[in-house]
Amino acid sequence: MSSFQDKAQHQISQLDKELSKYPALNNLEKQTSVPKVYVILGLLSLYFFLVFFNIAGAFLVNFAGFLLPGYYSLDALFSSSKVDDTQWLTYWVVYAFLTVLESAINAVYWFPFYYTFKFILVLWMALPQTSGAQVVFRSFIQPVFSRFFSESGSTAADLRAKADSATKNQ
Numbered sequence: 001m002s003s004f005q006d007k008a009q010h011q012i013s014q015l016d017k018e019l020s021k022y023p024a025l026n027n028l029e030k031q032t033s034v035p036k037v038y039v040i041l042g043l044l045s046l047y048f049f050l051v052f053f054n055i056a057g058a059f060l061v062n063f064a065g066f067l068l069p070g071y072y073s074l075d076a077l078f079s080s081s082k083v084d085d086t087q088w089l090t091y092w093v094v095y096a097f098l099t100v101l102e103s104a105i106n107a108v109y110w111f112p113f114y115y116t117f118k119f120i121l122v123l124w125m126a127l128p129q130t131s132g133a134q135v136v137f138r139s140f141i142q143p144v145f146s147r148f149f150s151e152s153g154s155t156a157a158d159l160r161a162k163a164d165s166a167t168k169n170q
Helices: 004-019 023-032 036-052 057-078 083-105 114-126 132-149 156-169
Strands: none
Touching: 004 036, 023 036, 036 057, 036 114, 057 083, 057 114, 083 114, 083 132, 114 132
């Protein structure tokens, strides 16, 4: 069985391989003589540190909640697949719902380390590998709001298909 150090080194080498796809990071590594994987891990650690201790926590969490999903949403709009459109539409509906709920209950004052938990939740919802927004939508939002949109309990895909057919008929 491999040690923790071997597993960590394997993950670091995988991350380095993935980061090598970006020329800007390769140039940064050449100019600074600091491995790009350590720069990225250091920045991520600093980011999480700032969120954890609520140093501009609201800004940093909202930045993460908009930047990565915004990029993937634009990518989805320029792709021909409808699957990614549905995934990101679902994310934005869930994110908007949680933002309204958060502002209504002023959650930041009630829960210690609120922004740390919100940051983890936003990442879980946004990352395509986890599809957390789909889970939240199917578990909470769809059961409550489906009766207002369709008797059959429509999903985001159904709503998208209806919108596409309505625009074609005009």
